Amino acid sequence: xxxxxTEGLGKRFGGLDAVKDVSLAVxxxxxxxxxxxxxxxxxxFFNLLAGYYTPTSGRVTFEGEDITGMAPHRTVKRGIARTFxxxxxxxxxxxxxxxxxxxxxxxxxxxxDAVLHTPRNRREEKENLAxxxxxxxxxxxxxxxxxxxxxxxxxxxxxxxxxxxxATEPRLVLLDEPAAGIxxxxxxxxxxxxxxxxxRGITVCLVEHKMSMIMSLADHILVLxxxxxxxxxxxxxxxxxxxxxEAYLGR
Ligand code: ADP
Ligand code: MG
Numbered sequence: 651x652x653x654x655x656t657e658g659l660g661k662r663f664g665g666l667d668a669v670k671d672v673s674l675a676v677x678x679x680x681x682x683x684x685x686x687x688x689x690x691x692x693x694x695f696f697n698l699l700a701g702y703y704t705p706t707s708g709r710v711t712f713e714g715e716d717i718t719g720m721a722p723h724r725t726v727k728r729g730i731a732r733t734f735x736x737x738x739x740x741x742x743x744x745x746x747x748x749x750x751x752x753x754x755x756x757x758x759x760x761x762x763d764a765v766l767h768t769p770r771n772r773r774e775e776k777e778n779l780a781x782x783x784x785x786x787x788x789x790x791x792x793x794x795x796x797x798x799x800x801x802x803x804x805x806x807x808x809x810x811x812x813x814x815x816x817a818t819e820p821r822l823v824l825l826d827e828p829a830a831g832i833x834x835x836x837x838x839x840x841x842x843x844x845x846x847x848x849x850r851g852i853t854v855c856l857v858e859h860k861m862s863m864i865m866s867l868a869d870h871i872l873v874l875x876x877x878x879x880x881x882x883x884x885x886x887x888x889x890x891x892x893x894x895x896e897a898y899l900g901r
Contacts, residue, residue, distance in 0.1 A: 653678040653853050659708035668694040670877040681854045683864045686874035692857040696824045700732045701725045729821035733811040741800035745810050752817030753778040789813040805832045825856040
């Protein structure tokens with residue numbers, strides 16, 4: 651089943667087509683990698699999916715619903731979570747508090763519940779703590795729960811961002827360079843984490859430069875160049891695509 655579909659998706663900034671005419675179908679539960687040189691439009695594409703940018707043209711359909719131009723606070727409720735290329739964490743807060751922030755999306759409490767500390771509010775706080783701790787365990791960083799986010803290693807920060815996204819209970823996660831700035835050794839562990847996300851039935855789209863990671867991880871690859879689709883296919887198809895080799899892999 652197709653969970654996400656874009657049709658002729660485009661975004662212009664002034665005279666620049668950052669994304670142009672991208673049509674992609676993403677299968678539920680699959681791992682799709684988006685690759686391409688710097689400035690190819692990968693982050694812009696994610697911003698169009700999650701509603702951070704409004705498309706100039708085209709459509710986005712998620713679980714059969716047209717979500718084109720839907721604002722980020724609504725797409726996340728709808729089940730699309732993203733991480734950012736440069737990790738956005740609350741630096742003074744602990745790792746656990748950062749992941750708890752993801753729970754706000756699922757809150758059913760009103761301001762009154764929170765202020766009056768009603769039974770509903772207390773129940774929800776307990777549930778949120780349990781979910782956040784479970785996601786920290788899943789991400790392999792429960793031992794860092796009470797450390798300030800600014801003080802944990804880069805890899806732990808990257809995993810915290812993933813746990814925060816998962817705490818929103820997404821159906822689709824968009825991971826923008828999740829393994830950037832971490833060591834080769836840590837990258838293998840990160841690939842395992844991404845596989846484990848997909849094994850939960852959560853669809854994964856990721857932007858990544860580490861080709862060995864992409865080739866072993868992705869079910870489907872989209873290659874962007876100057877905002878346009880250069881190629882798409884399985885890792886084997888992409889690896890042997892002359893245009894891709896020339897434009898990207900051969901560098
Ligand atoms: P990638 O993530 O593939 O490196 P981006 O999506 O960040 O590429 O950028 C694609 C192009 O769009 C680049 O030329 C970039 O400078 C431009 N761009 C991205 N965001 C904006 C913006 N908010 N305003 C103007 N230009 C932008
Ligand atoms: Mg980018």
